Amino acid sequence: MAIEMTKPWKPLDTGEVRRLPGTTGVYELGDGDGNVLFIGFAGGKSRFGLRGELERHLQAPGAATRCRVEVNTQYLTRYEELLMAYASRHGGLPPMNVERAQHKPRGRLTPG
Amino acid sequence: MDLELSDEQRLIVDTVRRFVREEVLPLEADLDPDASELEPEDRDRLIKMVREMGFYGLDIPPEYGGPDVDIVTRTLMAIEMAQHRAGLYAPCYGVFGGAGLAQLFEANEDQKQRYLYPTLRGEKHGFFGLTEPSGGSDPARAIQTTAVKDGDDWVLNGSKIFISGADRADYGIVFARTDASRGRAGITCFFVDTDAPGFYVRRVVHTLRSTHYATELQFEDLHVPVANVLGEVNGGFAIANDRLSRQRIPYSAGCIGVAVKAQEMAIAYANQRETFGDRLATRQAIQWMIVDNEIDIRTSRWLTLAAADRADRGQPFRTEAAMAKVVASEAGGRVVDRAMQIHGGYGMTKDLPLERWYREIRIRRIGEGPTEVQRLIMARDLLGGSFH
Numbered sequence: 001m002a003i004e005m006t007k008p009w010k011p012l013d014t015g016e017v018r019r020l021p022g023t024t025g026v027y028e029l030g031d032g033d034g035n036v037l038f039i040g041f042a043g044g045k046s047r048f049g050l051r052g053e054l055e056r057h058l059q060a061p062g063a064a065t066r067c068r069v070e071v072n073t074q075y076l077t078r079y080e081e082l083l084m085a086y087a088s089r090h091g092g093l094p095p096m097n098v099e100r101a102q103h104k105p106r107g108r109l110t111p112g
Numbered sequence: 113m114d115l116e117l118s119d120e121q122r123l124i125v126d127t128v129r130r131f132v133r134e135e136v137l138p139l140e141a142d143l144d145p146d147a148s149e150l151e152p153e154d155r156d157r158l159i160k161m162v163r164e165m166g167f168y169g170l171d172i173p174p175e176y177g178g179p180d181v182d183i184v185t186r187t188l189m190a191i192e193m194a195q196h197r198a199g200l201y202a203p204c205y206g207v208f209g210g211a212g213l214a215q216l217f218e219a220n221e222d223q224k225q226r227y228l229y230p231t232l233r234g235e236k237h238g239f240f241g242l243t244e245p246s247g248g249s250d251p252a253r254a255i256q257t258t259a260v261k262d263g264d265d266w267v268l269n270g271s272k273i274f275i276s277g278a279d280r281a282d283y284g285i286v287f288a289r290t291d292a293s294r295g296r297a298g299i300t301c302f303f304v305d306t307d308a309p310g311f312y313v314r315r316v317v318h319t320l321r322s323t324h325y326a327t328e329l330q331f332e333d334l335h336v337p338v339a340n341v342l343g344e345v346n347g348g349f350a351i352a353n354d355r356l357s358r359q360r361i362p363y364s365a366g367c368i369g370v371a372v373k374a375q376e377m378a379i380a381y382a383n384q385r386e387t388f389g390d391r392l393a394t395r396q397a398i399q400w401m402i403v404d405n406e407i408d409i410r411t412s413r414w415l416t417l418a419a420a421d422r423a424d425r426g427q428p429f430r431t432e433a434a435m436a437k438v439v440a441s442e443a444g445g446r447v448v449d450r451a452m453q454i455h456g457g458y459g460m461t462k463d464l465p466l467e468r469w470y471r472e473i474r475i476r477r478i479g480e481g482p483t484e485v486q487r488l489i490m491a492r493d494l495l496g497g498s499f500h
Contacts, residue, residue, distance in 0.1 A: 003315060044145035044462040074318045076146050077325040081316040084279065107279025110312040112330070 003085045003111055009034055009066040016067070017058055022049035025071040026078045029057060029064035029096065036086060037064050038096035041079040062096060084109035121185050127165060128192040135161065136204055140197050145462040146322035148202040158207040169209040169232070171362075173217060176232060187365045187420040191413070194369025197465035200472045201324060203366060213238050214358060215285055215301070215351050219342055227283055227303055239278040241286040241304070241329065242352055245271060249485050251287065252296030252349050257331060259288035259300055266290075266302065266341070268310070268334040274326040279313045281306055286331075287348050294346065301348035303340040310334030320471040356481055360433040361423065363480050364416040367444030368409060370469050374451035375405045377466070381455055392454065401450040408443035415439050431493040434486040441476035442483065448473055 005028055010016045012029065027050055029038040038057075042050040050069045057064065072078045086094055088109045117125065139154055150158070162168045170186050172178025181189070193203035216228040216238070230236040247254025257270025268288050278284060284304045291298030304311060310332045317326040343351050379402060382393040392398045419432035448469045452459035459466045477483050 074322070076144065076323040077316065077318050077321075080325065081318075084316070105280065107327075108306075108313055109279060109316065110314065112312070112314050 003081060003109075004089075005068055005070060005082065007068045007070065009068050012054070012058065012061055012064055012067040014058065017051060017054045020049075020051040020054055020069060021071060022051045023071050024073055024075045025050050025069055026075055026082060027054060027067060027069040028082070029061070030066040030068075031063050032065050034066065036094050037062070038094050039079065039082045039086060041075045043075055064096070080106065081109070085111065117188070121188060124181075124185060125188050125192060128167075128189050129195075131161070131165070132192055132195055132199075132204065136196050143198075145197065145465070145468065148198050148205070148323040150205045150207075155205060155207060158204070159209065162204075162207050162209070167208060171210050171214065172232065176217070176228075183361065183420045183424045184417060187361055187416060190362050190365035191369040191372065194366045195373040197468060198322075199373070200366050200370050200469060200476075201321060203369070213240060213285055214354075215240075215342060218351065219303075222339060223303060223342065230282075236282040237277065237280060239275055239281040239284040241272045241275050241278065241284045243272060243274045245273050245328075248274065249482055251352060252299065255287055255289050255299055257286070257288040258292075259290045259302065259336070261290075261338075262335075264338055265335040266300075266338065268302070268304070268331040268336060270331055271314075272329040274317060275329055276324065276326055278306070278327045278329055279316070285342060287352055291346055296349040298346055299348040299352075300345050301342040301351045302336050303342055304331075304334065304336055308334055308336070320475055322468055322472065357430050357433055358423070359480050360437040360486075361416060361420050361429075363476065364412065364419075364433075364436040364440035367440040367473060367476050368412050368416060370473060371405070371409050371412065371444045371447035374448045374466060374469060375402070375409060377464070378402060378405065378451040378454045381458075385456075398454055401454060405447045405450050408447050412436070412440040412443045431490050434481075434489045437480065438483050438486045438490075441473070444476065445470075445473050 009030055024042050024044060024046065026039070026041045028036050030036050040053060042053045046052055048055070050071070054067055054069070070078070083093060083097070084107050087106065088111060092098065135158055139150060159168065166179050169178040170181055170189065174180040190203065193208065194200055198205060212231065216224070216231060219228055227236065227238065231238060242248070242251050244254055244256055246256050257268060257272065259266040259268050268286070270288065272286070283306060286302050286304045287299050288302060289298055290300040311334055312330040312332065314328045314330050317328055319326060382398050382402065383391060385392045415432070416436040419429050419436045422429035422432050448466060452466045452470055455464065455466060458464055461467065
């Protein structure tokens with residue numbers, strides 16, 4: 001499994017989100033150029049899993065027009081890994097994660 | 113031989129039990145079922161309470177500010193502290209504090225100033241770097257990371273795997289081979305600063321554990337000053353070995369705590385759930401699972417307390433600690449499995465803590481020395497020396 005998510009982007013729209021599984025996992029929101037804007041997860045308390053989380057974002061997508069998901073039962077560690085990999089490459093968190101004031105100290109990753 | 117708890121031990125156990133049930137358990141209702149951390153304000157509030165109780169930093173020697181609690185009592189407390197969803201690997205979400213790395217107390221004064229005291233003050237965090245891709249059960253032979261003297265520095269090259277917390281640590285205690293011809297007598301222990309050039313956290317290693325990941329490290333011409341040798345050159349294996357023996361007692365206590373809670377849940381559920389017109393508790397199949405759980409729990413508990421008692425008395429306890437670890441980790445897995453079976457479909461859900469304990473307790477048969485290595489240690493002790 002690659003560290004960063006490499007799946008193709010899908011449109012962030014009702015039709016696409018309706019097809020998503022209601023499982024735990026991680027997801028990314030991106031803009032039209034494929035830049036990652038937000039990294040999130042659907043955890044054990046999420047009522048409708050990945051589908052539920054992306055439906056929530058449909059209500060207020062901001063600049064996000066694309067999405068991609070990864071079904072993963074180890075959603076919390078995968079979420080941390082994606083944030084660390086993004087920070088390693090870009091020097092900080094994705095813009096929408098920063099907006100949500102996620103101040104928890106994160107680990108440092110230096111992928112080879 | 114008095115097997116009863118003293119009045120003081122009984123009071124301490126009751127206090128910790130109430131703390132877990134009244135302060136920790138209610139917070140878990142609002143946490144992700146796989147969470148291992150509290151919200152900062154809750155964590156700080158509980159730490160304050162633990163300090164006021166006089167229990168903060170249980171494994172810190174009294175001369176460094178820790179409470180003077182003997183190992184048997186600490187084991188009894190550890191059994192209580194594990195009795196919640198995250199309790200196996202994050203007992204009470206870390207609010208009881210601790211030294212983390214016991215080897216720090218063996219450092220010289222200069223090293224204590226740079227690493228131990230900042231760690232005790234919460235200003236620095238360290239990691240323990242022993243296991244390598246070439247092996248972990250047999251570190252004395254498997255360590256291939258090299259350290260070569262170069263002027264006033266040692267230069268490290270190699271890699272480590274399954275290392276907890278290295279991505280967030282300020283320093284680590286790292287074991288490297290300084291003499292290739294001497295096997296276990298050719299390993300040295302170093303303090304390594306994580307901001308030093310040549311230190312890399314290459315990847316996260318996802319495991320069965322819910323929120324905690326391990327890491328894979330790489331050292332490329334990592335320069336470490338001679339002042340960062342912990343203990344003696346070529347004397348590192350003794351440091352690693354001592355830590356592994358001591359850790360087995362609290363490690364076992366965690367398994368027992370989870371098993372106790374799983375049994376409590378199983379008994380409550382069996383007394384309440386009805387099938388075919390009567391409670392599960394009336395079915396012999398369920399009764400025998402409950403009984404087998406109790407046998408497993410009590411066996412584990414007495415073996416672990418016996419190991420702790422020998423450690424308190426300053427007697428050799430390597431065999432006892434190894435035995436406690438084998439029994440508690442394997443018995444704990446059986447108890448959780450039976451409790452899941454008794455709960456039926458609900459036992460599989462994230463609504464209950466059982467599925468998390470089921471995954472996480474499996475690791476206990478491998479971490480801190482696999483069951484097979486513990487048996488090796490005991491066989492060597494039993495066949496090579498006296499039984500008493």
